Amino acid sequence: MKKVLVTGATGQIGSELTLLLRENLGSTSVIAAGHIKKPDPALRESGPFHYIDCTQINTIAELVKKYKVDTIYHLASVLSASAEKNPQLGWQVNVNGLYNVLEVAREYGCAVFTPSSIAIFGPSTPLQNTPQDTVQRPTTIYGVTKVAGELLCDYYFKRFGVDTRGVRYPGLISYKTPPGGGTTDYAVEIYFEAVKHKKYTCYLKTETCLDMMYMPDALKAAIEIMEADPGRLKHRNAFNVTAMSVAPETIAAEIKKLIPDFTIAYQIDPLRQAIADSWPDSMDDSASRQEWGWKPKYDLQMTTRDMIQNISKILEDPS
Ligand code: AKB
Numbered sequence: 001m002k003k004v005l006v007t008g009a010t011g012q013i014g015s016e017l018t019l020l021l022r023e024n025l026g027s028t029s030v031i032a033a034g035h036i037k038k039p040d041p042a043l044r045e046s047g048p049f050h051y052i053d054c055t056q057i058n059t060i061a062e063l064v065k066k067y068k069v070d071t072i073y074h075l076a077s078v079l080s081a082s083a084e085k086n087p088q089l090g091w092q093v094n095v096n097g098l099y100n101v102l103e104v105a106r107e108y109g110c111a112v113f114t115p116s117s118i119a120i121f122g123p124s125t126p127l128q129n130t131p132q133d134t135v136q137r138p139t140t141i142y143g144v145t146k147v148a149g150e151l152l153c154d155y156y157f158k159r160f161g162v163d164t165r166g167v168r169y170p171g172l173i174s175y176k177t178p179p180g181g182g183t184t185d186y187a188v189e190i191y192f193e194a195v196k197h198k199k200y201t202c203y204l205k206t207e208t209c210l211d212m213m214y215m216p217d218a219l220k221a222a223i224e225i226m227e228a229d230p231g232r233l234k235h236r237n238a239f240n241v242t243a244m245s246v247a248p249e250t251i252a253a254e255i256k257k258l259i260p261d262f263t264i265a266y267q268i269d270p271l272r273q274a275i276a277d278s279w280p281d282s283m284d285d286s287a288s289r290q291e292w293g294w295k296p297k298y299d300l301q302m303t304t305r306d307m308i309q310n311i312s313k314i315l316e317d318p319s
Contacts (some may be wrong), residue, residue, distance in 0.1 A: 002029055003067050005110075007054055007101065008075030010034035013115070013218060015043055015177040017073060020219050022047050031067050033060075035076065040177075054097030060104045071111045073222065074101045080119055080142040080275050082181025087141040094145035095152075102156045102164070111163035113226050116150050116238055118170050118211055119143040123278045130280035132240050132287040139278050153237035165225050166237040170211030170283070172218050173303055175310045183275045187212055187251060191307040194255045194262045195315060203269035206249040209281035211242040214298035214306070221294065228292035235287050243296035244303070245282035254304040 002025050008014040009032035019042060021030045027047040032039065039049050048067070052059040054076045063069065076097055083090025098114060105112045121130055122138040136147050153164035171184025175192075179185045186202050187210075193200035213221075221241050225233075252264040288294035298306070 001026075002071060003069045004030045004071045004073065005033060005063055005067070005069040006030065006073045006075060007033050007052065007060070008035075008077060009043065009049070010037040010039050010177070011075055012172060012174055012177045012179040013215070013222070014073075014075045015040065016174065016215055017075070017219050017222060018043060019046060020223070021073075024223075031063060031069065033063060054100055055092055057100040057103060060100055061107070064104050064108050064110060069108070069110055071113070071226065072101055072105060073113045074098060075115065077115070078142070079180065079182035080140055081183055081272050083142040083145070084140055084271060084275065090141045090145055094142070095148050098149050098152060102152060102162060105162045105164075106156060106160045111165070111226065112153070112156075113222055114149055114153055114164065114166045114237065115222075116146045116166050116168040117142070118168055118279050118283065119275075120146045120150060120168060120238070121278075121280050125280065127280045128282055130240065130283045132235060132284060140275055150238040157236055163230065164237050165228075165233065167221050167225055167239045167241045167288070168283070169218060169221075170213050170242050172215055173212055173307065174215035175307055175314065176215070183272045183279075184210060184212065186248065187246070190248070190251055190255065190264070191304075191311055194259050195308060195311045198259060198261050199263045199265070200252075201265045201267050202248045203267060203272055204248055204276050205268060205273060206264075206266060207247050208273070208276050209245055209247045210276060210279060211245050211283050213241070213243040213296060214303040217243050217296040217298050220297070224294070225292055232291050234291060239288040239291070239294070240283040240285040241288050241294055241296075242283045242285050243298060244300045246300055250300065251304070254300050255308070258304065258308050
């Protein structure tokens, strides 16, 4: 029987991935681990939950030993805008935390999924249709930690045979758990504000194009890459994946089709705008499509419809 550990289980991806894995593998097969944030009842009541600190290796090793874990989805991470405000913490969690997970995986024979990000690219990368293999000179500490993470995962695979895999996530759109401290967070906030107040003030410029993906596709990517035939994976830890390339004005126009009196205004945050400007406008994810059959389901129209429906339901019945 598979035994999976999810770190960062109370976060935007973790809170949903844990529940999906529990549905697929059985509730006791998936151990959720968070750091500070309290788990919501669905997460807490559907299987084991523990507090750990990934910067303390023993807290990870104890869980892996106790539950005989064979696969770790290591999602604990400090996102781009937060890491820029506290670079030391960003390095500590994103690099040292990952190093600890890889060391435990090496010792106990676990496979590891680690998300990388569009943030591994920088201003000297071709920003349109960004190739799979290209210049990686990020100018944010988050990007630096994610490049280090990709290389560390490659190294642990080559040197120690740890089955490490990962994708470069774009901005993720979801309604269940809010993201925190990312540059792409506007693409979640805009939907909540549209449903609640029919208006949104955006911190990125109207035409700032970035890759995005709806959460069901992000979960599908994490599960599918871990199930992929290893013989076909040439880019193990660093697959470009995307579902759409959109700007605030594109999302706003799509929302207006369903909420006609929605309006958007702009008040630019220089920190997050500079980060967004250094990231690709659109990525080429053909390597993922070829090597493990990646195909997203949700485009912007489907995402917008689903987000608005679900947020309306939550606001009607917050329980
Ligand atoms: C962020 O904005 O920091 C993240 C990411 C693109 O990795 N959502």
